[in-house]
Amino acid sequence: MKTSQFVRLFTIVLIALCGLGPLSAQNTAPFEGFDDYVNRSMKEWEIPGMAVAIVKDDKVVFAKGYGVRDIGKPAPVDEHTLFAIGSSSKAFTAASLAILMDEGKLKWDDPVTKYLPGFQLYDPYVTREMTVRDLLTHRIGLERGDQIWYATPYSREEILRRIRYLPPSSSMRSKFGYQNIMFLAAGQIVPSVTGKSWDDFVAERIFTPLGMKESDTTIRALARSNDVASPHVKVDDKVQTVPWRNIDNISPAGSINSNVVDMAQWVRLQLGKGKFAGKQVISEAAIKEMQTPQTIIRIEGLYPIMYPDAHFLNYGMGWFLSDFRGSKLVEHGGAIDGMRALVAMIPEKNIGVVILTNLNGTVLPQFLAYRIFDSYLGEQPTDWASDGFKKIKAAEEQAKAAAAKADAARVMGTRPSLELKDYAGKYRSEIYGDVEVKLTDGKLTIGFGPNYDGAIEHWNYDTFRVTWKDPVLGKGLIRFDLDTKGKAASLDLGIMGAFKRVP
DSSP states (O other), X not given: OOHHHHHHHHHHHHHHHTTOOOHHHHOOOSSTTHHHHHHHHHHHHTXXXXXXXXXXXXXXXXXXXXXXXXXXXXXXXXXXXXXXXXXXXXXXXXXXXXXXXXXXXXXXXXXXXXXXXXXXXXXXXXXXXXXXXHHTTTOSOBOOXXXXXXXXXXXXXXXXXXXXXXXXXXXXXXSOOOOHHHHHHHHHHHHHHHSSOHHHHHIIIIIHHHTOTTOBSSGGGGGGOSOBOOOEEEETTEEEEOOOOOOGGGHHHHOOEEOHHHHHHHHHHHHTTTEETTEESSOHHHHHHHTSOOEEOOOOTTHHHHOTTOSOEEEOSSOEEEEETTEEEEEEEEEETTEEEEEXXXXXXXXXXXXXXXXXXXXXXXXXXXXXXXXXXXOOOOXXXXXXXXXXXXXXXXXXXXXXXXXXXXXXXXXXXXXXXXTOEEEXXXXXXXXXXXXXXXXXXXXXXXXXXXXXXXXXXXXXXXXXXXXXXXXXXXXXXXXXXXXXXXXXXXXXXXXXXXX
């Protein structure tokens, strides 16, 4: 055998053993006209770049990039381009605890305080009764409280300390309520049990055995690659780039950065019931438990648009669970500033997809996944992407109309009760920390942590509108409340609630 023939044969065997399939031979589109469909959909949804991978029968049968990494620049997206996967990271945290459970180091229904002795919530009963399973299932009865971590300087430990001041929004285990900070708490169990950070554990026990060599848990690692997508948001109907957001302080809930080739290996593990390349990385029982319904979700709001074929919707542990075309659908999206991701699988058909995009808030990945599944299930194809776009646009128009109605309620011709200088000062919240209102050159500004910085203009009475410099943060209303002496005693920042003035 000639050397060149041997090298070629060795390469084919090596790729097959790694489970990547011979992509050069098998990288065929799921249906005729797929590339055109993706490009047309991206144009309709105004997405700069996207990457897609498809796993079928334990092989990566398709992996390809579309569009550009950065709008206005020529560098293309390929199958190795790195994106943020956002909350698709949550399943990695659940899997990390599953590995520890397999090793007998914890149980799903152990109390959280067994591993995090200082963990405390607003309600002592909930603190005492909360289990590891509760952390992973969005059912503890807390509002999101994301402003504790989002764009703040607080460490993981400080975020968990402050969560004790967040009042409950419902009773424990009574309803679904999405909660990022509880996944942070779940991630913090890892160092408590192993002495290793969540980041190191995920790298050693998941990334390494799966060969996910280009994946990481922090944006600080992006400097090692020259194939990275830029985040994009739409501001005033124009798509523009924004900086990557460092969310290391909430990592177990959503900080993983990856590409579709690496993420396809994660899908293979899930579809393989915890086995990868002949090795049982996670027990089959643990995979089954994570993909078993734990919390019921009512199909209301935007969910009927997102799950148009579903008869039920639940949350497992790190996974949304519903039905599609009569089969069980296991999936989780992910969103962080300028990025949107989706990992979706139909286990009984042994098929899964990964779709990564670089546009904030887009839900095209969900609908594109449905179209891909149609092709493999032999279903009459539906133009999910276009149909979904129309429904989402209609929902956006309704939201704009509601916002316009709220703006119309503004009372014109009013004046603030006080001189602008009398609103200036420091205001404090036990949950979120300090905000400072300043008067500079006759105009008010507000600052909160290192990232929230905005200009304030009068709206009506003692309510002002803030325009944050960071375009991702947008605008909001601030209401000042006066005390019995007519002095500004507190300010209300909407979903963040009241901040009391510091004397």
